[in-house]
Amino acid sequence: MAPTQLYQAVLRDPGRPIWVRLHRVFSAWAQTKGFPSPDAGRPRAEHEHAGARLVMERRDGCGRYVLEEPVDGGRLRTRAVFLDGAPGWVQVTVEQEGDARRDARAPGFVPAYLRTARITDGGIHLVDRAEVLTEDEVHRFLRVLTEPRRRVPVVVVSPGHNGENTARAERLAEATAGAGVVVRLADRRTENLFNRLMGDELGVYGGAIRTYAAPFDPATERSPYRHPPMRPAKLREEGALETIADGVIGRASAADQPPEVRRSLPVVLRVLAGRAEVAALDGAMTPPPAPVDPAREELRRKMMALTVRPAPPMPATSLGPPAAPPVSAEPGPAPAPAPSSSHSPSPAPSSSHSPSPEPVAVLDGSPNPDVAHRVAEMVVKAMRQELDTALGLAAGADTSRDVLREVRTLGLHLAGLRELVVPAAPAGSEDDLRVAHELLREEYAEVVTAARVLQERVRWLERTLAESGHPVYGVATPGEAFTPASLAETLVEARSRLAHLVIGQTDAAAVRLDHADPVLSRTWAAKAWDALLALDDFARARSSGLFAGGFYDWCADGSGGRRVIPPGMLAMRESASVTNSAKFTQPRTFPVPAEVHPSGKIVMEAHVKLRAVGYPAPRMYFHDDSGGVTGKIYVGYLGDHLPNTRTN
Known part of the structure; x- marks a missing residue:
């Protein structure tokens, strides 16, 4: 292993x-x-x-x-x-x-x-203990927080009650030394100033602790959930500080090395192994010169030629006297007297065979208005020619001619797209598209959260109706639904609330996914929480004898207000190519009690697909012993897609 x-x-x-x-x-x-x-x-x-x-x-x-x-x-x-x-x-x-x-x-x-x-981490000073930040130092600290070379996360601890966050800050600083920086806000005045400068969505309030990932700029940040907060209620639960420390260390470990x-x-x-001399250390940190790709260099030269404009022709009246002949060591004939300017011959008109003036770079910074259009046109033409050439080699049948016609049509579509994009796309449009994409993803996560709240209420109403046998009016509504902000928070909540589930050692894999895509991780966390609730509800019913089928049957039926997930999210078995290979079964083997299996571990095939396709494609693996000795379900893994024949 x-x-x-x-x-x-x-x-x-x-x-x-x-x-x-x-x-x-x-x-x-x-x-x-x-x-x-x-x-x-x-x-x-x-x-x-x-x-x-x-x-x-x-x-x-x-x-x-x-x-x-x-x-x-x-x-x-x-x-x-x-x-x-x-x-x-x-x-x-x-x-x-x-x-x-x-x-x-x-x-x-x-x-x-x-x-x-x-x-330092290359950008900011790494300290061995939690720094106390006063009101006078907030502006200086913001320069540290937004330092573009910063590589490690920064944890900001807001003031708690009775000094409880002071001890928490010191414990976090000791656990994350070298991989993060912990800062404790000294008092409420400091907290208010810090939050006023950060904005509502990026602040840290009332005893909470927030981790700010790198890089960070509050003026341009579009995804507040990249910087996860932990509320005071969560901080009082067992393992909460370890979860924060795991996240800090996980982010620092996942960052690319300088x-x-x-x-x-x-x-x-x-050198230490004796396979190289000490002299090899000289210049080891200096980057080698990048190799020159002839094809790329030729393309660069052509593109650069499009960014220059021909030098304007010099008017005849501006022609100065001819340059003096070079001084020769041998005496030559005396030059003839120069004719007067009134009898100077006019410059000979340029013929069609005379060379055109060489392009001269525009050095005054004025843009060439046609450069984007011409570059796009060159790319489209080159693409069309390459497609025609490649498919033309296979021409000879009617179907090949049909394909060639379709490719040429595609070329026209590309040209049309060029006309739409090049004139209309102002500077910074790519950034605008990226921002719009992030906003759409955040809105999607919010919609999923709202839908979960409504589904929770529907389940409660169905369960109440099933129990009472008649419509119910005027009764209390269900409590506020838990909405996890991350997969790590989902695991913490499940361990504390779901009595019929045993959550295994999967925190590190979950934290890696939280860091891989903090926006989508909210959606994955919501789906994981729904799946865990359904598993717990099923295990409670089956262990007490109220239900005799499997988890797939439980979800496919879905009656009586029970918690379920769509059956399409479930896979109760792995493919034969996975189960017949030790290479693939080993990553799916997770610990269980000896009562479940004498070896203390078991291959878990059943899993929930939190995302059907794409990358990442999170999975949650579990083993059902709700009808066995322990009466519980064991969740062995929550993280990215495990290896199989397609990923290896």
């Missing part, structure tokens, strides 16, 4: 050499686990203690410190790889091998290391 990554951070360190400070804090942390103090003068030190193993090695300008320790039937590996530079970098990762679930959090040496210098780190990390590992 591949190891599970619990933490990753890339720390930019301007101080050289890095190893002196990193060696000190890493070895001090290892000593708390029973290891002796490593000798800083040795380039490599290796120790073992109580089944754990410590390796600290370095060569000129780079190094790697690794601690492996046994935990919960598996192993936990903490690694710090570094390279000196201007600035240098340290990559810290924590990986776990084994099935036991562990919360993601920063290794114990990271806060101490952050105190040794001004460590290009210079991505280039130089393999070089560092080869």
Whole structure:
């Protein structure tokens, strides 16, 4: 089984050499686990203690410190790889091998290391504890929050009651050190100013905690749900802070590495393994020159030619005297006297064979009004010619001629689209389309939420009518329907409310989906919550003997006000190509109690399709033991589509 990554951070360190400070804090942390103090003068030190193993090695300008320790039937590996530079970098990762679930959090040496210098993520200062923000510092903090080079999330903690959020902020700062920044608003005045500058949809109020992803600009932000808040009521539930920390660390881990780190990390590992010389580190972070593609260069040259205008012809009256002949080392004949200007011959008219003037670039910044039209025309013509040529090779039958006619018709349609798009599309239209797309997605999510509320009321009315046997008027309406803002929040709510479900270790997969598309994740979360409610309602009925069929039958019938989901969302079996392959059944194997299966795990085939097609295509896998010993349903996975024959 591949190891599970619990933490990753890339720390930019301007101080050289890095190893002196990193060696000190890493070895001090290892000593708390029973290891002796490593000798800083040795380039490599290796120790073992109580089944754990410590390796600290370095060569000129780079190094790697690794601690492996046994935990919960598996192993936990903490690694710090570094390279000196201007600035240098340290990559810290924590990986776990084994099935036991562990919360993601920063290794114990990271806060101490952050105190040794001004460590950054490449854009903002990373600190080892929660910063307290006063009213006078709000404007400065907004510059930090909107820094375009910022890579890590920023958690803003609003004032709570009786100082409860002070302790929460410190716990979050310790858990996310290096992978995020935690800021606590000092008082209500600070909170009011911060929210006034952020706007209603992007603020944090009344004891809530909000995570601001990178990049961020409140003036242009169109998707507030990219920056999920957690309400005070949720914060009081068990595991709430761990959910926030998982989200922060997950976002930091999912971010692409800086290009210079991505280039130089393999070089560092080869040097440490002895497969490359130390000299290979020189310039390892410098990007290599991009190779020149002749075809692209030719296309670029043609396109650039369209962006220039011919130089205006110089009038005859502006012609100056001829340039003086070059001075020769040998004496030549004396030049004839120049004729007077009144008898100067007129310039010879240009013939049809004379070369046309070369295009001269427009340097005054004035736009060429025809450039967009001409570029589009070139693209359409090139596309049409290539299609005609490719299909013309297969011509020879009537059907081929028909296809060619259709392709030529398509070319005319493309030309018509060019005429519509090029003149009418002003600067920034692509941004406008993107904004409109995001707004439509948000509106869709709101419609889904409103529909869920109405469906909840209909279910309640149907159930009440079924129980009473006659119409009911004047009774209390059902309570406010829970509307999850994320898949992670759905899992937290399900664990606390749904007694007939057991939710497995799937938080990390759910958080990854929340970060992949924060807008659509609201819709997926709503569907997942409906499915969990239906599963819980079904398990309650079946375990008590009120229903004897399976979950598909429960949903297909849908009578009596029961909670159901559309049967089209259900797949109770996997295909034979999946079930007959260990490569595909292993990712679908999840833990269950020994009463359900003696091995403590089982292959779960039944799943809910939260999105039928597309990417991502979230799935929720479950095992039904509601009619068995435990009387419960076990949800093993909620996340992106698991691998199958189509994805591999």
